Amino acid sequence: MPELPEVETTKRGIEPNIVNKTIQQVVIRQPKLRWPIPDAVNALSGQKVESVSRRGKYIGVHTKAGTLIIHLGMSGSLYFVDAGTPPLFHDHVDIEFSDSPIVMRYTDPRRFGAMLWQPGDWLEHELLKSLGPEPLTDAFHADYLYERAQGRKQAIKMFIMDSKVVVGVGNIYANEALFKAGIHPKRAAGKISRARLEAFVASIKEVLSAAIEQGGTTLKDFVGGDGKPGYFKQELAVYGRGGEKCISCSNELSEIRLGQRSTVYCNNCQT
Known part of the structure; x- marks a missing residue:
């Protein structure tokens, strides 16, 4: 299962490729992950990615409309492919960009990961608001x-x-x-x-x-x-x-x- 270093590595890997890019659409091939992907995720269409952050094992993709919250579960990963690349069997979600020739693809063989939506402050999401301090900050001593x-x-x-x-x-x-x-x-x-x-x-x-x-x-x-x-x-x-x-x-x-x-x-x- 990806732990904090793996999630931080993923966050750092995707950040320079999607920040300031405009999301054209979210293609959901398999909505049944750990929790069903909410229809509200479609609010990402037309939104510019303002920043990417991490809280615990959750990645937040932030836009003015709200935040896409991603959890990699036990076997999930995010990677980039050229637009038009056929998906593999376990490739469940694509995020396409209107100003980029690449697609951010989510693959998850076991489907224990999650893609959720939070308008407003993402840290107020029910899965995040009770989390303890980050271990690499001064709050953990x-x-x-x-x-x-x-x-x-x-x-x-x-x-x-x-x-x-x-x-x-x-x-x-x-x-x-x-x-x-x-x-x-x-x-x-x-x-x-x-x-x-x-x-x-x-x-x-x-x-x-x-x-x-x-x-x-x-x-x-x-x-x-x-x-x-x-x-x-x-x-x-x-x-x-x-x-x-x-x-x-x-x-x-x-x-x-x-x-x-x-x-x-x-x-x-x-x-």
């Missing part, structure tokens, strides 16, 4: 995380993946940041000291920043807005490496399921 964690018996890995606590720390990067901070993924969030949470916050920021620089992590489906895969997979210390040797101590990495998600860690380095 050790004092905030320590306060939110107080009294919580939930495993720290599941706690940090809660989008109401902080957005965008998905499974891959939660595994990696916990390893870098030396914190066992099953440790209760409320039992972790402020000093250790400070190291954890720093690790989250470092891991996410590095992944964005590498263009995200390609495991199976993900490609960025430029059609290229992400290369952070080569930097993964624990995720997907269960049973292999720890890069720090050569101990065999353990793999369990937490919240139905693969969780890999080192029993020696993470406590």
